[in-house]
Amino acid sequence: MKFRALLALVASGSLVAGCAATAAETNSASASTSAKPSKPEKTAFPSTYKAYPSTPTAITGVTIFDGEGGRIDNGTVFMSGGKIDSVGGPDTAIPADATILDGAGKYVTPGIIDVHSHLGDYPTPSVSAHSDGNEATSPVTPQVWAEHSVWPQDPGFSRAMANGGITALQILPGSANLFGGRSVTLKNMPSRTVQGMKFPGAPYGMKMACGENPKRVYGSRSRLPSTRMGNLALNRQTWIDAQEYRKKRNSAKPPKRDLGKETLAGVLDGDILVHNHCYRADELAQIIDMSKEFGYKVTAFHHAVESYKIADILAKEGICSAVWADWWGFKMEAYDAIPENAALLQKAGACVIIHSDDENQIQRLNQEAAKAQADGRAMGIEISDAQAIQWITLNPAKAMGIDRMTGSLKTGKMADVVLWNGDPLSVYARPEKVWIDGALMFDSGDPTRRPVSDFELGQPGEGDVK
Template identity: 65%
Template sequence: MNKLLLSAGAGLCLVLSACGGAGGGKKDEAASGIFDPFPSTYAAYPSGATLITGATVLDGKGGLIEGGKVLIEGGKITAVGADVTAPDGAATIDAAGKWVTPGIIDNHSHLGAYPSPGVEAHGDGNEVSGPVTAEVWVEHSVWPQDPGFTRALAGGITSLQILPGSANLFGGRGVVLKNVPARTVQDMKFPGAPHTLKMACGENPKRVYGYGRGTFPGGAPYSRMGNVAGYRTAWIQAREYKKKWEAFAEGEGDEPLRDLELETLAGALSGDILVHMHCYRADEMGVILDLSKEFGYKVAAFHHAVEAYKIADKLAEYDTCSSMWADWWGFKMEAYDGIRENIPMVHNAGACAIVHSDSDIGIQRLNQEAAKAWSDGKRAGIDIPIEVAWQWLSLNPAKSLGIDDKTGTLEPGKMADVVVWSANPFSVYAQAEKVYIDGALMYDRDDPAIQPVMDFELGQPGEGDRK
């Protein structure tokens, strides 16, 4: 066990109790396409009352408070403002000259599924056995001992979505995690977060399955038009599957045989599973918007979305998010027309803009990635206040994951996922000094005892230690 797990062993005992069963035969679950035999067993680490004082507070919803205070009680935010009084017995943190923000949420990560060290034996993020693998769940590949999680924690990441890779048209289910040390992935699963579905368009699925690489059951795409035909075929099958279960729920006919692939797709059609779509080019995003209207599902977010600026008005009208890099471009043809002002231009059009990592390194400094995009927009005449731009890192990703009622802002009743920064977090010199998750201090830059270390990092004993 890592040091932090050992120090909070009493709290960890709480996470061993499961919450609910699979319910595979329940008609209501069947009709929605949602069966959950792997429920969250997350329980917050123990915490006390804490008052953070004297900071510049970004509340995550567009507000800035100079000399602000944030009160944490029972794992929740209970008060935010300039005039907040600490209850008896509360710990007081003097944050004068520092900044306080909601915890960063990365809605596109592969930590745990492609953990460190990055060796072939650890590569479990892509199920390349076919172009449609909606039946797989990435949480069954996540290794909680990935040192990438603690590195991300040191960068202020409090929650993150782990996605399958982009080899497939339908890559499988994603999972939303709280970034806490744990023994199983279920102990990290964000309580109440909807399931997600990873889809991919463009070069990746046609590259993996086309170009003479053979055929797979049900056919494989060799072109972009093959990709779209593959989506449509799968959605047609899922729609029929969903109808059978809905009829059964109404007492008509025999219970259908469960199909794990179609079960996930039916859940997306019912709106219970949120669709996250890897897509670079504006024209392809436009096709996917039309496709979603044809079959009646909603795209929660386009990921990478290098050309989102070209159709930002359409994205705003559709009410979807674009999860983007600050300045990655040109590493393949569909990424060629990227611009550094992409994120602020999407925001300026009234659409939901998100800064994501898709990187075990980038996730450690997402605040700096957002700062790059913010400054590029400012140079182009798009002057977005810092307190508004912070929504790219907390509120907007929370919206895309269906958890904005629980986290993403510093508001009374929300989870106390809070970061204390040494300076303006849009400065390259800023460091996350303290990171709270559900009110528990999970990382303290000044206290090595609260800097969790994974088992893998402890190394192997030498011969002299084996006696």
């Protein structure tokens, strides 16, 4: 289904991907407390997301990874009303009116979640006119919001669903700046607008960066910061200014509205979650100290190739590490990256997430998790398949503050579900079907259930190219 057709069908009251009737509004749930947001940030750009129609569906005889570290063989997953109704063994009750799918030899997981994506902000075709992910005009730009650059027609969204089972993702600004701006969490659903993709009830995030990127970008312009000590000095001064703004905000004479300081005050209030691009272990520790100085919490360190060196500290602080399986050596601060990073973090009891940061790798996070799992096993760290699946489902949901709503196959959560044609940790596995809020959005056997952008350039099996 092409995007222009989507526009016409939505405008006429119909829907894409073989769905009929008008979509029903999903129930907004409170944000997760795992990352400690007190409430979702109120915004002038509210979510208008609407779930597609769903029908009661049961998948039987399937191997289930529930996203919380559990496994059920010969299991049953039943979805109804857009929610997970029940998960259990072969004796799980199924209403007579449910559609039943035989899952023998197949696997079910929660929808895959990417905590670090730039889809829509750096869309395909990758031309300079589409490069909207980095406001590299100042090292401090908390006033910008990633959602204001998201192009909903990016073909990367539909490829991520079809090839990677992605049902939710966080879009972050780039990493040129110390303070890059607000991130946005999206449901991976076709929509005419980014507001129609915004995950209802998800808190905002704020992207920060440390290390080489900010000092290289701005040092090359002969301005602060040009060193790592310059990074920390400007970081700290920005937080001092934010604290003063926050104090005056509730006074008898509140200050003039400042979009950047509003975001920073939201972090200090606990409403906006901090996602910090950072590589070296010594810098991770310094950022933790800075967060304590100013009274905020780092939700997750992204890339974090040296997390293994301070795994015990990260476990104690409750900070997730969103890492690659094996990216290494592409710049100096990545030279101490090791493929056992994720496994060593898991062994220490720290939160592990496998992320993409790439429009292609987002299509195979299941394989990346399997690589990290295998590297751990090779050094004697036993990691179950169910634990490895948690790295790409519940753990990213926790870091994004949406784990009460999605991320695992738990009764009452959103029915964001992937049926795989084989073991999802196998290089041969592909999503066979993908449900979002119980609506069947992708079916490898049904061309009418494959949302495709107008800018899809003829990926095999998609688009109009023959």
